[in-house]
Amino acid sequence: MPTLLFNIGFLEVDIWDLFDVFIVGVLLYQLYRILRGSIALNIFVGMMLLFLSYQAFQALGMDLLSSILYQFINIGFVSLIIIFQPEVRRFLLLLGNSTLRQRDSVWNRLLGREVDEEAGxxxxxxxxxxxxxxxxxxxxxxxxxxxxxxxxxxxxxxxxxxxxxxxxxxxxxxxxxxxxxxxxxxxxxxxxxxxxxxxxxxxxxxxxxxxxxxxxxxxxxxxxxxxxxxxxxxxxxxxxxxxxxxxxxxxxxxxxxxxxxxx
CATH class of the missing domain: 3.40.1700.10 (DNA integrity scanning protein, DisA, N-terminal domain)
Known part of the structure; x- marks a missing residue:
């Protein structure tokens, strides 16, 4: 069972909620670093505003607007993959290379290997x-x-x-x-x-x-x-x-x- 940290009215927050928010924040920051300074950032911000509008209209019970925005979002996410193909590839390469470097570093320490720091x-x-x-x-x-x-x-x-x-x-x-x-x-x-x-x-x-x-x-x-x-x-x-x-x-x-x- 998750540990309840605090309760504010109808809002219950546990440790996994905070962890969820932290992970999403890190991913959004990495996406911002990759997209910063390019026109792709404007497109991404536009899609995020569209998504937030859909969530707001759905919460307010405005079904017609919600359904229209939902169709745009479905098409939009497919379009994002096509438009942001280079950025997605960079993001995955950045994630994969960082993970591999950390794994190799830990493995070398466990085996007692020394990394050669001398310039070849x-x-x-x-x-x-x-x-x-x-x-x-x-x-x-x-x-x-x-x-x-x-x-x-x-x-x-x-x-x-x-x-x-x-x-x-x-x-x-x-x-x-x-x-x-x-x-x-x-x-x-x-x-x-x-x-x-x-x-x-x-x-x-x-x-x-x-x-x-x-x-x-x-x-x-x-x-x-x-x-x-x-x-x-x-x-x-x-x-x-x-x-x-x-x-x-x-x-x-x-x-x-x-x-x-x-x-």
């Missing part, structure tokens, strides 16, 4: 290349894929399947290189392609000063689970994008930390 050779190669390009104000965009299939979102480019190296990255992004436009994609610890085309974010919350590289990095991270590293051609500052969030002007130490977490 690939991380050092990328770090050196990005610091070099930042100093020379050479524009660059690097996409590190996680568990997602990049072919579903990332298109074009030249297939390389090459080892990660300082010299190759600097050469690709050199202004005279035919591959410097677009993004370099790292998959399974190797450079899979260069000059790849990414979707551009429509997030209106992004600063007006960010260019196409930054918007492309945010755009691809909104749709699939990737980590993006950007060098600004105008300022030479290094930025990072993940899950639709942009972190600008990161330090060398922060760059190393993000590379370690991403690779």
């Amino acid at each position: 050779p690939e991380i050092d190669e990328i770090r050196r290349a990005f610091l070099k390009m930042a100093g020379a104000k050479t524009g660059a965009l690097l996409v590190v894929t996680k568990d997602a299939d990049p072919d579903t979102i990332i298109t074009g480019g030249t297939s390389l399947n090459a080892e990660i190296s300082y010299g190759l990255l600097v050469s690709i992004f050199h202004k005279e290189s035919p591959l410097h436009d677009g993004a370099v994609v790292i998959q399974d610890g190797r450079i899979s392609r260069a000059s790849a085309i990414l979707p551009v974010s429509e997030n209106t919350d992004l600063p007006k000063s960010v260019g196409l590289r930054h918007r492309a990095a945010v755009g691809v991270s909104e749709k699939i689970d990737v980590a993006c590293f950007i060098v600004s051609e105008e300022t030479g500052r290094i930025s990072f994008a993940r899950a639709g969030e942009l972190e600008r002007g990161i330090s060398e130490a922060r760059l190393t930390e993000l590379l370690r977490n991403s690779l």
